Amino acid sequence: xxxxxxxxxxxxxxxxxxxxxxxxxxxxxxxxxxxxxxxxxxxxxxxxxxxxxxxxxxxxxxxxxxxxxxxxxxxxxxxxxxxxxxxxxxxxxxxxxxxxxxxxxxxxxxxxxxxxxxxxxxxxxxxxxxxxxxxxxxxxxxxxxxxxxxxxxxxxxxxxxxxxxxxxxxxxxxxxxxxxxxxxxxxxxxxxxxxxxxxxxxxxxxxxxxxxxxxxxxxxxxxxxxxxxxxxxxxxxxxxxxxxxxxxxxxxxxxxxxxxxxxxxxxxxxxxxxxxxxxxxxxxxxxxxxxx
Amino acid sequence: xxxxxxxxxxxxxxxxxxxxxxxxxxxxxxxxxxxxxxxxxxxxxxxxxxxxxxxxxxxxxxxxxxxxxxxxxxxxxxxxxxxxxxxxxxxxxxxxx
Amino acid sequence: xxxxxxxxxxxxxxxxxxxxxxxxxxxxxxxxxxxxxxxxxxxxxxxxxxxxxxxxxxxxxxxxxxxxxxxxxxxxxxxxxxxxxxxxxxxxxxxxxxxxxxxxxxxxxxxxxxxxxxxxxxxxxxxxxxxxxxxxxxxxxxxxxxxxxxxxxxxxxxxxxxxxxxxxxxxxxxxxxxxxxxxxxxxxxxxxxxxxxxxxxxxxxxxxxxxxxxxxxxxxxxxxxxxxxxxxxxxxxxxxxxxxxxxxxxxxxxxx
Numbered sequence: 001x002x003x004x005x006x007x008x009x010x011x012x013x014x015x016x017x018x019x020x021x022x023x024x025x026x027x028x029x030x031x032x033x034x035x036x037x038x039x040x041x042x043x044x045x046x047x048x049x050x051x052x053x054x055x056x057x058x059x060x061x062x063x064x065x066x067x068x069x070x071x072x073x074x075x076x077x078x079x080x081x082x083x084x085x086x087x088x089x090x091x092x093x094x095x096x097x098x099x100x101x102x103x104x105x106x107x108x109x110x111x112x113x114x115x116x117x118x119x120x121x122x123x124x125x126x127x128x129x130x131x132x133x134x135x136x137x138x139x140x141x142x143x144x145x146x147x148x149x150x151x152x153x154x155x156x157x158x159x160x161x162x163x164x165x166x167x168x169x170x171x172x173x174x175x176x177x178x179x180x181x182x183x184x185x186x187x188x189x190x191x192x193x194x195x196x197x198x199x200x201x202x203x204x205x206x207x208x209x210x211x212x213x214x215x216x217x218x219x220x221x222x223x224x225x226x227x228x229x230x231x232x233x234x235x236x237x238x239x240x241x242x243x244x245x246x247x248x249x250x251x252x253x254x255x256x257x258x259x260x261x262x263x264x265x266x267x268x269x270x271x272x273x274x275x276x277x278x279x280x281x282x283x284x285x286x287x288x289x290x291x292x
Numbered sequence: 293x294x295x296x297x298x299x300x301x302x303x304x305x306x307x308x309x310x311x312x313x314x315x316x317x318x319x320x321x322x323x324x325x326x327x328x329x330x331x332x333x334x335x336x337x338x339x340x341x342x343x344x345x346x347x348x349x350x351x352x353x354x355x356x357x358x359x360x361x362x363x364x365x366x367x368x369x370x371x372x373x374x375x376x377x378x379x380x381x382x383x384x385x386x387x388x389x
Numbered sequence: 390x391x392x393x394x395x396x397x398x399x400x401x402x403x404x405x406x407x408x409x410x411x412x413x414x415x416x417x418x419x420x421x422x423x424x425x426x427x428x429x430x431x432x433x434x435x436x437x438x439x440x441x442x443x444x445x446x447x448x449x450x451x452x453x454x455x456x457x458x459x460x461x462x463x464x465x466x467x468x469x470x471x472x473x474x475x476x477x478x479x480x481x482x483x484x485x486x487x488x489x490x491x492x493x494x495x496x497x498x499x500x501x502x503x504x505x506x507x508x509x510x511x512x513x514x515x516x517x518x519x520x521x522x523x524x525x526x527x528x529x530x531x532x533x534x535x536x537x538x539x540x541x542x543x544x545x546x547x548x549x550x551x552x553x554x555x556x557x558x559x560x561x562x563x564x565x566x567x568x569x570x571x572x573x574x575x576x577x578x579x580x581x582x583x584x585x586x587x588x589x590x591x592x593x594x595x596x597x598x599x600x601x602x603x604x605x606x607x608x609x610x611x612x613x614x615x616x617x618x619x620x621x622x623x624x625x626x627x628x629x630x631x632x633x634x635x636x637x638x639x640x641x642x643x644x645x
Binding site for chain 3: 054057058096130132133134135136137138139140142143146147150151171173174175176177178190191192193196197198200201202206207218219224227229257258259260261262263265266268269272274277278280283
Binding site: 045056060061062064089 | 293309311314315316317319321323325337338339365367368369
């Protein structure tokens with residue numbers, strides 16, 4: 001007779017198998033995930049068919065929600081609005097309709113706060129920036145997004161989550177720069193100009209867009225967190241990300257918004273030797289030195 | 293971009309509305325709603341033209357089993373017939389949940 | 390031997406403000422000066438080429454990291470100075486290539502420098518300063534968003550050299566995998582994609598399109614003409630008439 005042996009998985013292995021990927025969730029599923037269970041209520045859902053009027057004119061198939069999901073609900077029991085970009089539709093680029101949905105979502109939260117209702121806003125960003133197929137109308141609506149974000153964040157923190165795999169670039173990187181808090185995974189990237197565009201404009205000696213480890217090295221979540229451009233670094237875990245967002249709201253307004261840290265950034269830049277390129281480690285070190 | 297449409301007879305039962313999918317490379321989104329008459333209507337906007345025959349084959353097969361009077365609107369970005377069939381199945385399951 | 394590289398933006402900044410805008414500490418590209426409209430103080434801001442910039446990829450009038458952060462500080466100083474008084478109009482003379490494209494810039498977070506100056510313009514506007522963007526040349530991509538996007542009013546010269554756009558044509562063509570000819574063809578039926586200023590005006594974002602003779606060479610007459618246009622902007626006019634502007638920082642917010 002053999003004895004039965006009970007195998008016990010180590011806790012870290014167990015937690016890995018229980019982990020649900022946030023990156024694999026589409027925009028609608030992410031918005032649902034970020035809101036308290038059962039509270040998700042979408043505004044301008046697919047069946048409202050508010051689509052891009054510009055894409056079909058140039059033979060591009062539109063998406064029924066234009067790649068942006070806006071939903072009201074609750075976070076931690078408090079009223080909330082969540083905006084989630086669908087990175088897989090046109091690279092999460094901002095066109096007239098999805099941009100207006102985003103701006104209006106922030107405006108709704110702002111108007112609530114002005115009436116004393118503490119509606120919080122979370123933006124799950126996957127975006128390559130402005131949709132070039134809609135160009136100037138995209139730029140105009142992005143300016144509206146910024147205006148509303150800056151007006152809202154005075155009342156209540158605005159949280160941006162960047163998880164990947166599209167990342168956050170172009171005009172939307174500026175939106176992340178305006179946020180009260182930024183949450184990033186290691187897989188995520190946050191950068192104003194994409195590596196291909198920098199290589200195009202400045203040459204491969206300036207930046208080799210095919211060097212993936214190098215790219216994540218300067219704009220991936222771990223680096224941005226270490227160099228002070230992101231507030232929380234999370235694993236690709238839906239629960240962990242949801243809890244990180246809740247914890248930030250419980251924390252309240254940041255001591256100082258990044259966009260108010262001009263003296264700190266001026267000092268940081270002044271201390272750098274711009275006659276040569278830097279490594280990611282040097283930048284982290286310089287940032288931490290300056291933060292003392 | 294090509295626009296296609298197909299019609300099938302239906303048993304008259306109206307489905308609940310359901311949405312599935314993303315208009316990403318190699319994927320599609322489906323909006324399924326009750327139709328206004330007793331037929332099933334399929335409209336397709338696809339980024340890849342010239343495959344009307346393939347679409348018809350996939351839909352013919354789908355409607356062998358599916359009898360509800362539905363409007364099915366598809367936005368397609370180059371999905372394979374297998375992916376189309378899968379998404380249709382997901383739409384039906386979601387509509388019946 | 391001068392390091393001053395001329396540009397349309399610099400010329401108009403000097404013609405309107407009467408100053409060369411030298412503003413130390415800060416990059417040579419950032420021009421800031423007080424000026425006068427009517428009898429009231431206004432602030433002028435502009436970017437101009439600076440071949441001596443510490444950042445090699447920010448020498449042609451781009452919005453780089455120094456321009457962003459020092460510009461932010463300057464705007465906050467104006468807001469603070471006018472906290473208990475008349476909110477002076479802030480007029481940005483725009484002729485800026487785009488944002489700076491460089492490895493150094495991304496390493497130190499140019500997205501934060503851009504966000505900071507955008508927030509500063511927005512906060513100045515919300516505090517009651519009339520924020521005006523006067524586009525005399527280029528306002529493309531990041532330079533549009535940073536220098537124009539938060540303005541109460543955008544005014545542009547009606548001139549083929551004036552360009553407001555999301556991205557330069559050759560780069561846009563490459564990224565969207567089209568030829569320049571195909572882009573031109575699309576722009577004929579898709580107004581938001583077009584490159585000429587009259588098409589941009591059709592989108593409704595411009596307060597006024599101004600026809601100025603010889604826009605590349607401001608004269609006393611054309612400077613006076615432009616000043617007259619600025620003075621007639623309703624919120625600017627109100628400031629010049631003495632309305633302090635406290636609590637008046639509204640604009641066409643979505644849903645307001």
